Every structure is written in structure tokens, then in C-alpha cells.
Amino acid sequence: MLDGVRILACGTRGAVNMCAALLERAGARVATADDSGGIPPFHAYDAVIASSDTAPRALADALAHVKATAGTIVCDITATGPNASRVGVAYSDAQIQAMTGLMDTTGFADGxxxxxxxPFAEISAGMYAASALVAALGVRRTRGLVQAVDVTLFGCAAGALTTFLPKAFAQRDGARPAGAGRVGNRHPACAPWNAYPTRDGWVxxxxxxxxxxxxLRDAIGGDALLxxxxxxLASRLQHVDELDAHIAAWSGSLSTAACSATCERGGIAAGPIVSLRGLADEPNFRLRHAGTARALEDAPPAPGTYRTMAPFRVFPLASGVEAPKRAAPSGAVEPGAGPLAGMRVIEIGQYTTAPLAGKHLAALGAEVIKIEPPGGEVARTWTPGQGGLSYFFALNNTDKRTIALDLKRPADRARFEELVRTADVLVENLRPGALGKLGFDRAALAALNPHLAYCSISGFGLDSAYPSRPAFDTVIQAMGGLMDLTRSGDAPVKIGASAADILGGQAALFAILVSLTGALTGVHERRAGVFIEISMQDVAAWCALYAAGNPPAPGAVIACADGHVWLEDPRAAPGETRQLARRARCALSTRARAVESLGRLGVRAVAVARVDELMEDADFVTDILSVGRGADGAFWPVLKVPYRLARTPAVVRTVPGKPSHGEAGDPAPSFRAAARDVVD
Known part of the structure; x- marks a missing residue:
């Protein structure tokens, strides 16, 4: 993997630590610079991870010099990036949550x-930084190009809003009722979908x-739900308060385990809201991470507890299958081409996790072929959108070629086999074992392509205490500890963005890139096929343990006349922040005036933006938002990736059209197939 790679971590941001932990997990040797204020010997390392906006001036200047002279790879993780109007300001994670609208999407509609x-933005930035660094290391080894990498918390937080930005894109006026972006633990389009009290907790x-x-109705029984x-569905959504009251009466009479078991028997996604300490007794977590579970029995999470578990697993693709030597790809790669130029990825994904990984692999230069069911992915038809295609689907599937296949049909199975033979990567987020039931288990895939990197993303992993339990983002947030840490008053509440889905897709992206290390470095003959297992619960728990062991500075959401501000003062006790707000007369002021008044008191506050207000934010419009072209030539709002590789940029350009069906329109094996023939 990354054996022998030398990394220096010299930054105080959590993102630097998260990035370093991932790289170390993948085999890199990571050293940490001390806090003495001296300038470390950057040239002694393959890459440096830093956060220049929190660094002393001398260190920031030294980092800028190394970036400019391309002496070594420097990955600089900052709040807003070198080109933003807010450049150089060391905003905290919570402040970025507020500025991007991410905070406004979390909570209850009446709260x-x-x-x-x-610290979602810090964690996300650390994960993207690790992926970008692996890509940059590959480019250096294969092309001799040394480049700087910039990652922004602002871009990571804004990029997580793919379920909320579509309404902002479609909005024609600024009118929006207060709280309209928050749904608590409900789903705006499904019911029942909520957190319900039980005798011993929440489900x-x-x-x-x-x-x-x-x-579910039949399992609960009685006449009330008839x-x-x-x-x-439309009527349930209209009467959701009454519906939830009946279900809460049932759940309140049972234990959390009994409610979950009843739902699992019916194939209904359900699960308990697990506390951080409760992870020690959560059956699936204990099965997969026995050592970390035992540590949590003895003591609360410490700063390094998250490092005792892995957010991904890598195995040989199949035992007993020897990978023969393979020829290196023929033909020169353009110097500015993406790091993955010349690679092929097959994606069988829907909604967020696998599509997110595929989107970034495409932005990094890979040819990504997305396989959809004959009717197309359901998310294509979600509203709002344009020309019959949803904005949500467009945001998550940029730069992919799409093909419709029914893997139960012999002709489509043969087409899929042809694609697998020529692929470097297969990534999917089907139910565990679903691809195997269609005849494409790990052994079959290895027989087709012994060099394949096969990544499976699921809620609980293949080695699971819940082999038949379905999982949605909300359930994983609950069972991974994320909801226990996110509360409105005393009530646990899900993160508004699909955090478990997004973080799971990011973990998959990193693990895939690491698995391609041999190909990225030109050592093709050493790369045997691998199987990558991503359990979204693993990733969520890894992030939750980091957060619990590394608590942030206290702060508070303060109501103003036109919304809210986030007030954060590391020097103040929790109760003092609200006293400062009263002194600044925030309740009678606009957000802008409250920020000014608090500033005069020596407290930095930021407005809690609404997602639709991002359309007027200069940094979002110039540094995050972009324009893509559809297959019919139409223009689409798309998002740039939140990391910048200076010499081999990741680029977002196109939005896919309808999936092709006929053989003539299907993506054909490229000229690269000839270079993939194995050699004796």
C-alpha cells in the first residue's frame, strides 16, 4: 500500500490529524512536527500535511515557499483556501458549519x-486530503511532477449539501419560512420515518x-394504524403527527432491542440510537472491533481512541487466484491529465455512497462507467431538476458514462463480464451479497480480472451481526454514535446532510486510491486484485470516537431578528456566551448587526446562513459552484471538488444523459484493453 512513504504532519487542525491517521493506517510512516516554532526539514519527507491558516507566521511563510518552489508535496488544509475573500482567517469547524448553511439544515423544524x-468539515477535509495526497504521490512517481494540494473546509461542508442545494438552484425568490430546511429526524418525502422513544432509549x-x-403496520397491530x-403516503405525510404518536405509543411499551428485532424481521430499516459508551455493547461494533469495544468499557473515548479501529478493510480479492504479471499501459499521459488518466472504473451505485466515490474518481481522470437498472436509477426523477433529470442525480454523477443493464439477462451479464475484464475498479453499494447472488462473487470477479480492485459499501459490512438488516443514512447515524453527539436540547437529532452516506463514500474513495498504489506508481506486476469492505457504521463510529475524544471549543446558537448567529469564545464558560449575546442585544438585531456588536465585545461570531443564501456568497459562487454540460448541451449547476491539485487538477465538466441500452450505444472497451493483456 503506502509502505515506505514518509509523511510529516505539522498543523493544529483536526483535519491534519485525521489525514495523518488514514495515511498511517494505509502503511505510511508519519512523523509529527513539534510545537517549538522551528521550521522542520520539509525536504526529508515525501509529503507534508499542514494547516497554514492556524500556523505561526514563520511556518506559514516556509510552507508557502515550499509550495511555490515545488520542493516537496505540500497538502495545505485551510478554512476557505488561498483564493477566497476570507483567505487567512482560521475559522473553526462550527463556524464553517454556520457559514455554509450546514448548521441550518440540522435540528427540528420548530427549533x-x-x-x-x-467536526464534520474537519473530518471530511482530512479524508479528502488523504485521497488527494495519494493521487499526488502517484503523479510524482509516474510523471515526475511535484505539486501543491489545497483542501478547504468550506468546500467540504458546502459539498455535503447535495440534498438541499437542488431547492436553492430551483428557487426563484428569496422567500423561505423559518426552519423550512430542518426536518428533525423525519424525512420530507417518507412516512413513517422518525426517532421514537422506547422503554430504555430511542429507536x-x-x-x-x-x-x-x-x-410495520401489521407488526404493530391494533386498529389505530388502520x-x-x-x-x-401523501395522506400519511399530511397526518404525520398523528401517525408518529401512534407508533411512539407502541415503541414506548417495548425495549429498543425488541423494536429493532421486529423491524428487522419485516425488512424495515431500524436501529437504536447508540451512545458513544454504548458502542462497547452494540453487537455489530463489538463483533467487528472487539479491542476498541473493550477499551470503551474501561474508559470514555480518549484523543487517540479512534485510531484503534479501521474505517475500511482490505483483503485479497480471492484466495487461490494468482495474479499474473500485466503490462504497463501503453502511450504517454498528457502532463496535465488527471492522476487517474487511463484507468477504468465500473460503478453499480445509487443515491450517495458509491456514486460519490465514482464522481471523484471521474474528476481525478478515470473513465467511470455507471451501470443502472433498465429503468434508470430512481434518483434521476427526483424533483427539482431540469429536462426530466434531477439536480440531486446530476450533482452526484458528474463526468460518468451510463449504461443500463439487467444482470439477470444473459446478454447483459456477458456485457458486464466484458466491462469487468477491462476495469481497474468495481465499486458498488448493493445489499451485502447481492452481486454474489447474481453470480459475481469475489471468486468469479477474480477469475474475470485478477487485478481488479473491488469495493463493496454497505451499512454494516459483510461480516455482520445484522446480515439481513437494511440500512439508510439515518439508521447508520443512529447506530454509529453520530446522533448521540448531535442534540437539540436533550433530544438526539440526525445531521441534516446525509453524513453517514457521505463519509462512507469518502472512506471508499481513499481505500480505492490506496489499492491502486501499484498502478499509480507503475508497479503493475505487483498489484494483485483486492477486495475493499466499507461498513458505513465503522466509518460513522470512527468519526464519532474522534469527536468524543477531541471536543471542540464551546459555543452557542443565538437567535436574532432575522435568523441566528453562532457565537464561539474559547475563553468563556458555556453560560457566559449567552450573557454576551444579551449584552450585544442580539435578539433585537439582524444577524449582520449582531456579528458587529459581538465583535466590539471581542467575540467572533458568524451568521448562520441558509442554504439558499449560498447563491449570494462570493466564495461559494466563485470557488465551489461551477457549470457543467449535459448530453443535450444544456447547462447545469455542479460543484467543484474541495481539493485542488496544482498541476493535475481534478475537473468536473459534464452531467450524464439517459443510460444507453443498445449494444451500439454502449461504452465499448477502449484501446487500453490491448495494454491490459497479461504477459508470461
Whole structure:
């Protein structure tokens, strides 16, 4: 993997630590610079991870010099990046949550915005930085190009808003009722979907189909849920308060385990809201991470507890299958081409996790072929959108070629086999074992392509205590500890953005890039096929343990006349922040005036932005938002990636059209197939 790679971590941001932990997990040797203020010997390392906006001036200047002279790879993780209007300001994670609208999406509709209980922007930046660094290391080894990498917390937080930005894109006026972006633990388009009290805690229950609703209704029993108001989804959404009250009465009479078991028997996504200490007794976590579970029994999470577990697993693709030597790809790569130029990725994904990984692999230069069911991915039709395609689908599937295949049909199976033979990567987020049931288990894939990197993303992993339990982002947030840390008052609340999905996709991206290290460095004959297992619960727990062991500075959401501000003062006790707000007369002021008044008191506050207000934010419009072209030539709002490689940039350009069906329109094996023939 990254054996022999030397990394220096010299920054105080959490993102630097998270990035270093991932690289170390992948085999790199990581050293940490001390806090003496001296300039470390950057030239002695393959790459440096830093946060120049929090560094002393001398260190920041030295980092800038190394970046400018391309002496070594420097990955600089900052709040807003070198080209932003807010450049150089060391905003905290919570302040970035507020500025991007991420905070405004979390909480209950009748309550205030809620700070996410994990430093989401820092964690996300650390994960993207690790992926970008692996790509940059590959470029240096294969092309001799040394380049700087910049990663921004602002871009990471804004990029997580793919379920909220579509409405902002479609909005034509600024009118929006207060709290309209927050739904608590509910789902705006599905019911029942909520957190319900039990005798000993809370349980998340999520239904997404009429069949699941009927199974839940029958499992609960009684006459209350036979009310005609609950017969259709539209009517259930209209009467969701009454519906939730009936389900809460049932759940409140049972234990959390009994509620979860009842739902699992019916194929309904459900699970308990697990506390951080409770992870020690959570069956799936204990099965997969026994050592970390034992540590949590003895003591609360410490700063380094998260390092005792892995957020991904890598195994040989199949035992007993020897990977023959393979020829290196023929033909020169353009100097400015993406790091993955010449590689092919097959994606069988829907919604967020696998599509997110595929999107970034495409931005990094790989040819990504997305396989959809014959009717197309369901998310294509979500509203709002344009020309019959949803903005959500467009945001998550940029720069991919799409093909519709039914893997139960012999002709489509043969086409899939042809694609696998020529692929470097296969990534999917089907139910565990689903691809195997279609005849494409690890052994079959290894027989087709012994060099394949096969990544499977699921809720609980293949080696699981819940082999039949379905999982949605909300359930994983609950069972991974994220909701326990994110609370509105005393009530646990899910992160508004699909945090578990996004973080799972980011972990997959990093693990895939690491698995391609041999190809990225030109050592093709050494790269045997690998199987990458991503459990979204593993990733969520890894992030939650980091947050619990590395608590942030205290702060508070303060109400103003036109919204809220986030007030953060490391010097003040928790109760003192609200006293400062009263002194500044925030309740009677606009957000802008409250920020000014608090500034005069020596307290830095930022407005809690709404997602639609990003459309007027100069940094978002110039540094994050971009324009892509659809297959029909139409223009689409898309998002740039939150990392910048100076000499081999990751580029977002196109939005896919309808998936092709006929053989003539299917993506054909490229000329690269000839270079992939094995050699004796």
C-alpha cells in the first residue's frame, strides 16, 4: 500500500490529524512536527500535511515557499483556501458549519439550528486530503511532477449539501419560512420515518415503500394504524403527527432491542440510537472491533481512541487466484491529465455512497462507467431538476458514462463480464451479497480480472451481526454514535446532510486510491486484485470516537431578528456566551448587526446562513459552484471538488444523459484493453 512513504504532519487542525491517521493506517510512516516554532526539514519527507491558516507566521511563510518552489508535496488544509475573500482567517469547524448553511439544515423544524456534534468539515477535509495526497504521490512517481494540494473546509461542508442545494438552484425568490430546511429526524418525502422513544432509549424506524409500511403496520397491530388517513403516503405525510404518536405509543411499551428485532424481521430499516459508551455493547461494533469495544468499557473515548479501529478493510480479492504479471499501459499521459488518466472504473451505485466515490474518481481522470437498472436509477426523477433529470442525480454523477443493464439477462451479464475484464475498479453499494447472488462473487470477479480492485459499501459490512438488516443514512447515524453527539436540547437529532452516506463514500474513495498504489506508481506486476469492505457504521463510529475524544471549543446558537448567529469564545464558560449575546442585544438585531456588536465585545461570531443564501456568497459562487454540460448541451449547476491539485487538477465538466441500452450505444472497451493483456 503506502509502505515506505514518509509523511510529516505539522498543523493544529483536526483535519491534519485525521489525514495523518488514514495515511498511517494505509502503511505510511508519519512523523509529527513539534510545537517549538522551528521550521522542520520539509525536504526529508515525501509529503507534508499542514494547516497554514492556524500556523505561526514563520511556518506559514516556509510552507508557502515550499509550495511555490515545488520542493516537496505540500497538502495545505485551510478554512476557505488561498483564493477566497476570507483567505487567512482560521475559522473553526462550527463556524464553517454556520457559514455554509450546514448548521441550518440540522435540528427540528420548530427549533433553532443545531451544531453538528462531530467536526464534520474537519473530518471530511482530512479524508479528502488523504485521497488527494495519494493521487499526488502517484503523479510524482509516474510523471515526475511535484505539486501543491489545497483542501478547504468550506468546500467540504458546502459539498455535503447535495440534498438541499437542488431547492436553492430551483428557487426563484428569496422567500423561505423559518426552519423550512430542518426536518428533525423525519424525512420530507417518507412516512413513517422518525426517532421514537422506547422503554430504555430511542429507536430509528425508516420506511421507504408501501410494502414496508404495511409490514410495520401489521407488526404493530391494533386498529389505530388502520385509519384511512394512513392508507397512502401523501395522506400519511399530511397526518404525520398523528401517525408518529401512534407508533411512539407502541415503541414506548417495548425495549429498543425488541423494536429493532421486529423491524428487522419485516425488512424495515431500524436501529437504536447508540451512545458513544454504548458502542462497547452494540453487537455489530463489538463483533467487528472487539479491542476498541473493550477499551470503551474501561474508559470514555480518549484523543487517540479512534485510531484503534479501521474505517475500511482490505483483503485479497480471492484466495487461490494468482495474479499474473500485466503490462504497463501503453502511450504517454498528457502532463496535465488527471492522476487517474487511463484507468477504468465500473460503478453499480445509487443515491450517495458509491456514486460519490465514482464522481471523484471521474474528476481525478478515470473513465467511470455507471451501470443502472433498465429503468434508470430512481434518483434521476427526483424533483427539482431540469429536462426530466434531477439536480440531486446530476450533482452526484458528474463526468460518468451510463449504461443500463439487467444482470439477470444473459446478454447483459456477458456485457458486464466484458466491462469487468477491462476495469481497474468495481465499486458498488448493493445489499451485502447481492452481486454474489447474481453470480459475481469475489471468486468469479477474480477469475474475470485478477487485478481488479473491488469495493463493496454497505451499512454494516459483510461480516455482520445484522446480515439481513437494511440500512439508510439515518439508521447508520443512529447506530454509529453520530446522533448521540448531535442534540437539540436533550433530544438526539440526525445531521441534516446525509453524513453517514457521505463519509462512507469518502472512506471508499481513499481505500480505492490506496489499492491502486501499484498502478499509480507503475508497479503493475505487483498489484494483485483486492477486495475493499466499507461498513458505513465503522466509518460513522470512527468519526464519532474522534469527536468524543477531541471536543471542540464551546459555543452557542443565538437567535436574532432575522435568523441566528453562532457565537464561539474559547475563553468563556458555556453560560457566559449567552450573557454576551444579551449584552450585544442580539435578539433585537439582524444577524449582520449582531456579528458587529459581538465583535466590539471581542467575540467572533458568524451568521448562520441558509442554504439558499449560498447563491449570494462570493466564495461559494466563485470557488465551489461551477457549470457543467449535459448530453443535450444544456447547462447545469455542479460543484467543484474541495481539493485542488496544482498541476493535475481534478475537473468536473459534464452531467450524464439517459443510460444507453443498445449494444451500439454502449461504452465499448477502449484501446487500453490491448495494454491490459497479461504477459508470461
Amino acid at each position: 433553532p439550528p443545531v451544531k453538528i456534534g462531530v 430509528l424506524i425508516c420506511t421507504s415503500t408501501e410494502e414496508q409500511w404495511r409490514k 385509519d384511512p388517513r394512513f392508507d397512502s
